[in-house]
Amino acid sequence: MRIALLTCLFLAAASPDAAMASAGDVKMAVWPMDETTGSSWMDDVSGRGHHGQIGPEVGTGLTTEYERGYRFERLEPDTPPARPGHLVSVADHSDLDPGGREFAVTVRLRTTHKFGNIIQKGQATVPGGSWKMQIPNGRATCTYRGSRGTIELIAPYRINDGDWHVVRCVRLDEGVFLSIDGFRAASRDGWTGTIDNDWPVTIGGKLDCDQVEVGCDYYAGDLDWITIEAA
Template sequence: MRRRPTLAAITLLTCVFALTPGSPADAAEDHRMAVWSMDETAGSAWMLDTSGRGHHGQIGPEVGTGLSTGYEMGYTFERLEPDTPPARPGHVVRVADHSDLDPADREFAVTIRLRTNRKFGNIIQKGQATVRGGSWKVQLPNGRATCTYRGSRGTIELIAPYRINDGAWHVVRCVRLRQGVYLTIDGYQAKSREGWVGTIDNDWPVSIGGKLDCDQVEVGCDYYAGDLDWITVEAA
């Protein structure tokens, strides 16, 4: 069941960012920290940032590029058995650390267009659960989009009340404002919680498709399985 956004939530979200961009071009230009359109052809080694800020990413050799999404191109990530060694760093796209990609004390949003029929995996994150400086993450446990911000004042994690691992395209948006954290799916509010988690500022790269520091024994890599069309990062 999909829930319509409340008036209060719409007001909070639209005061800084558009509620849910229908494409990367819909993000407010002044707020774009990174726009990864994922339009690279098959065999590409670099993911281009079209925001103009230069946050290009290194594409692991196991990431499938040049996927047709119907009217554009995207990436595909094969399924890997959870918690089964060895780690597969080639399954991940890595973007170097930069202050643009840390929320710090700013309002912040990450938006993803994805498609999967799997029920597991970390889609994008900067930092991991215990790293100094906090972390942020969007993942898909049990097929439910989950949005996490961990900062100097605490953690807010939102889990959508319904699954989206139905093989259709969905737009997932994870927004951190001073008033709280908001998770929207396809333009509808799925979950929200009031509160300010504080500063998030770590020195880790952004990883897309799984964790960077993992061994599949003591620390699972939580590799994503499915397709990605684009990702945007915004801050204000």
């Protein structure tokens, strides 16, 4: 069973059409983001109960070809004050930390902007490590920071073209893999070690920031769904 799960996670990072591949029964959270306009609660349909709090500045009920999604309006970078209402947050849980496991985060997004943190758990200096997906200069970037080091992957091309894209960031024993629309965009060998912090998951930017000494890196664009898997 373990070999089959790992194979599925690897293929999701490395082969055509694999960004939509399932990791079987290892889904830690599934957020369809199909809540109606004005909702304040993001539902996790994985059955694990990782529901989220939707900030009042997050647009819900966005109509997409796949039902509904969320919209994050553009905020000027490094311009105070911080805007925590721009975030969706999900309480800390071991399901949402890689720990010492293989781990994958997959997001369906659409943007014409060129900056912002899409989803993360922890920040650059927090104890226990962190993981993050962002889109600086319109290029999807995937980071795992653990007890054995940090691997950051940057896609070689931009996806801020206003079309929908599926971005998947996978950490395996042998390395980290970034795929876009089912095709491998970047990879690097190496093991990042244990990642286990006590921070919430935040969607749409940083939690601990002031827009002066620490930028909040708010995401601007649309999100259709996010899944987190582990094996």
